[in-house]
Amino acid sequence: MSITVYNTLIRKKVPFNTIEPGRVRMYVCGPTVYDHAHIGHGKLYISMDMILRYLRYTGLDVLYVQNITDVGHLLDSGEDRIMKGARREQTDPMQVVERYMRSYMDDMDALHNIRPDIMPRAAGHVPEQIAAVEQLIKNGNAYEVNGSVYFDVSSFPEYGKLSGRKIEELQEGTRLNTRAEKRRPEDFALWKRADPEHIMRWNSPWGEGFPGWHIECTAMAIKYLGANFDIHGGGLENVFPHNECEIAQSEALSGETFANFWLHAGSLTVSGVKMSKSLGNSVTIQDALNEYPAEVIRMFVLSSHYRSPIDYSKEAVDAAYKGWQRLIGPALSVQQILLTTQESDAAQSNFSSTIKQTRDDFKTAMDDDFNAPKAIACLFDFAKDVNGLLSEYPRPDDATLQSIAEVYNDLAGTVLGLLPANSTTSVNRDNELIEILVDLRKTARKQKDFATSDAIRDKLATIGVILEDGQSGTTWKTGFSNLSE
């Protein structure tokens, strides 16, 4: 195995090795479902999806778990996010959860993110969480006060090893008023007692309450992946406190190393600043998908390294849009040529070295901490080579075209998810109809009836069929068909 990854835990790029040969167990923190997902979520999960896809592409058997948080998240105001959503929409909290969980799944599907193998929900794992808290108390890492249970940070000397924070510094830097009942301000909640008005509540050994935020990931990751697993992924802004607390709880609980590799994706800003409701600059995934095809959003995200922060702006995504069209244009052309023309006196092309080079370079780039932007650059080089080949006459032989299509399917499609979903579904009758129109246009052009020929070209363009006149006649392609403008 030759993959290297940047491990946040040690702040270095290191060789990636799995606990079990050929198998990867991977956990990624999922969203709190109380509102529609925004493109910040989209960025994170596209990054993680790319990593998942590549690991699988290299032949690893990946078990991918991503949770859904549907309890207990508090706002700065002390308000429960889901209850806030419920009040806003005048519905039951669990109805809110269902609604936005489905919305989230729809968004992820639309972005072509592969679904996790297991998506456990926090509310469905309260017994596991209670058991974890009980064990932590038994181990001497947690204490109960007034029906709430807190993790005693001083009992875990390695606290801070992920984020590089020191407990002493935390005490100085605390910005919020902390609950007086905690022994130390940096202790964090494992279980919270429910105030009378709190709707989401469960019975526990400490009375009615609800689980703290971090404990769900500990309980569910351990349940489905074991106490020690390979990869834990998430957003960079969750390093502290969330991931740090997860490590403390989990390792205090089991005595084992929690995750071997911590992978964090850079955050997304909108026109230079973080999204927030109060600034009114929030862009949902649905908003973005109304503007651009999913592949373009993926192209935009994957154009910079997953650990880098990116800034969402019209200019940047428009540029990605153009780049994407250039990138996959040859793939669409190759498919159309294979579908609509015959290999007659096709030239025997010697393109295999280019294909091998492309696959090798792509792999080298991706092996180096999933360097998708560099991998995409390899595909741009490939696109240029393919365009050159396609401009020759007669057209390349079928075998060459097939192997080009395979490169696109594997690298741009399977690994990066950049090929249009419907690009391979060509209905024969549609093809024949288009051929008829192309023929009519050819006749019109011969008669110098350019009004007719241009009308045919323009009208086909409005339904996503692009005609291109070349030396060997007119070719056409679809696949950009869901594009507006």
Added chain:
RNA sequence: GGCGACGUGGCCAAGUGGUAAGGCAGGGGCCUGCAAAGCCCUUAUUCGCGGGUUCGAAUCCCGCCGUCGCCUCCA
């Protein structure tokens, strides 16, 4: 205040010791009835600034400036 990330051409962005990938935009040319697409050429003696290490640094070290994120429950 602390912790962390980042600062590469007009814009986006690779590059972690060996002499600046790629994309977008711009300019010139070829092709075209006109287009579109494509192809060729072209745009950073230079990598926030100042020192240092080295035969050699965008890459390592020190200092400074700037942007962003996090600092107890936001992916």
